[in-house]
Amino acid sequence: MLELEGLSCRFGETVAVAEVSLRVPEGQMLGIIGRSGAGKTTLLRMINRLQEPSAGAIRFHGQEITRLRGKALRRWRAQCAMIFQHFNLIPRLDVLTNVLMGRLFYRSEMASLLGLFAASERALALELLERHGLLETALKRAGTLSGGQQQRVAICRALMQEPRLILADEPVASLDPRNAQLVMDALRRISREDGISVLVNLHDLRIARSYCDRIVALSAGRVVFDGAPDALTESRAREIYGAPDEESPAFETSHPFAVV
Amino acid sequence: MRRASDISPAEIAALKARVPSAFAAPFGRRALRAFGILAVLLWLALLFWWFDISPSRLRHGLAGLRVILRLMIPPSVGAQWPDILRGLAESVAMAFCGTVIAALLALPLGFLGARNVLSQILAHFSLRRGFDALRGIDQLIWALAFVRAVGLGPLAGTLAIAAAEIAVLAKLFAEAIENADPHQTEAVRAVGGSRLLAIRFGLLPQIFPVLLAQILYAFESNTRSASILGVVGAGGIGLQLAERIKIRYWNEVAFIILLLIVVVGLLDFLSGRLRRRLVAAD
Known part of the structure; x- marks a missing residue:
């Protein structure tokens, strides 16, 4: 159970996230939606402490996250795997090494610096790559893969971390529909089969509605909707995204590239 | 979720047989790398010998440098x-x-x-x-x-x-x-x-x-x-x-x-x- 309580983040005068309180039960697939600049990315980055909150509390199974330091903080980061919009792989390293990097917290610093990984870790990495249809790419440089393949490598890296929570920041925004589906399917399978909560930022309402158990909408850093996907009607969505303009997302019925 | 500790030796052996280069670089590449490192070290040692770079000469040179530094103080216009x-x-x-x-x-x-x-x-x-x-x-x-x-x-x-x-x-x-x-x-x-x-x-x-x-x-x-x-x-x-x-x-x-x-x-x-x-x- 992940609990956020009055979580806020300010950058000078600007309030990016304002007093967000949420309870996310185990295994829930939670979609976070909102216009760009609504605070979705900042919210996720605060949970794994890549961004320091200005106020509020984060608790995971009762443990206070906001005060963690040093090794305890790195353990928390290993436990809540992050998936980025731009994959954040190391393009010059091979795919296998990118996946093995998910083990860094669990291993001796010296062995990792020398690039020595255990045979069991290599085997698990290969198994994960095979399950995501990437075994043939294991020894290629990550930078030579297509975007969809790179994001699936990033998912393998996340799974190597033995995560208890997954944070995915716009994981499919830079992918074509087919690859987006593969990545979203993989995330849903992780949440269903392993009982891991997945928090996923999305700007595409249709993807959020078809994959998520619950949807939270942010506007100017505040939660303006929190409920089941079915409760998010077209009129509610219009309220969240403001008056229909070029930024308002295409709703179920309309063509994704329709000009409003 | 599978953990690294769940992987059995049999599974490791099977994967090793399928993708050997994922576990260790091929023998040829390792030998070449070792040879390269050895060659550079040898070349360096040879040059040290050629130029007569020895600890005693370095110590002597440093002493001379110290004299010059002392003569520099105080600087004068x-x-x-x-x-x-x-x-x-x-x-x-x-x-x-x-x-x-x-x-x-x-x-x-x-x-x-x-x-x-x-x-x-x-x-x-x-x-x-x-x-x-x-x-x-x-x-x-x-x-x-x-x-x-x-x-x-x-x-x-x-x-x-x-x-x-x-x-x-x-x-x-x-x-x-x-x-x-x-x-x-x-x-x-x-x-x-x-x-x-x-x-x-x-x-x-x-x-x-x-x-x-x-x-x-x-x-x-x-x-x-x-x-x-x-x-x-x-x-x-x-x-x-x-x-x-x-x-x-x-x-x-x-x-x-x-x-x-x-x-x-x-x-x-x-x-x-x-x-x-x-x-x-x-």
Whole structure:
């Protein structure tokens, strides 16, 4: 159970996230939606402490996250795997090494610096790559893969971390529909089969509605909707995204590239 | 979820058989790497033996250096300090003139040397190899030649700096131009602009910060090397420095060195400010 309580983040005068309180039960697939600049990315980055909150509390199974330091903080980061919009792989390293990097917290610093990984870790990495249809790419440089393949490598890296929570920041925004589906399917399978909560930022309402158990909408850093996907009607969505303009997302019925 | 600890030895063996290179680099590659490291170490040992680099000689040399350092303290302005200041000013001026001349000549050469501007393979190749050949000749050799050609004094130094820097800047400019984003020039051509206009609006704004940084760095580094050109009579502070080393006026040498450090530091500071003013987005 992940609990956020009055979580806020300010950058000078600007309030990016304002007093967000949420309870996310185990295994829930939670979609976070909102216009760009609504605070979705900042919210996720605060949970794994890549961004320091200005106020509020984060608790995971009762443990206070906001005060963690040093090794305890790195353990928390290993436990809540992050998936980025731009994959954040190391393009010059091979795919296998990118996946093995998910083990860094669990291993001796010296062995990792020398690039020595255990045979069991290599085997698990290969198994994960095979399950995501990437075994043939294991020894290629990550930078030579297509975007969809790179994001699936990033998912393998996340799974190597033995995560208890997954944070995915716009994981499919830079992918074509087919690859987006593969990545979203993989995330849903992780949440269903392993009982891991997945928090996923999305700007595409249709993807959020078809994959998520619950949807939270942010506007100017505040939660303006929190409920089941079915409760998010077209009129509610219009309220969240403001008056229909070029930024308002295409709703179920309309063509994704329709000009409003 | 599968954990690394859940993996059985049988599974590891099976995967090892399927993807052996994921577990260890092939024997050939490992042997080659070990051989390479060994060869470099051997070469290094051989050179140490050839040049007679031994701990005792290094210790001896350091002791000599310590004597010189002691003689440098306290630094002294000496009797001929106006000559020192004039020499220093001459060095900076030589570096400035030489760098400006080199930059002006290197700009068109850089464009010609860039593959995306001059796509003729043969012309591009011969121009770039020409830059390489010119870069092989050191500033000091140019200085010796120009002293014979135009006589003693700062003109020889200025020409030496310019001649040595042209090829360096032309190569750096050409590389900056090749690394430029093609979408921007494409946009200019798409609105009906000529090739020249595509360079003017699509390329120049992108590469300007890089060119500026390289020119300022060249000026700074040329100021440093201009302080040595006087040794061969090509003008600047070098003559003063060499004379005082010859007659062992180490405390005046120390004064000159301190002045050089101050001047180079000042130039570094000023060029940094200039770069931020011109490059930073408003």
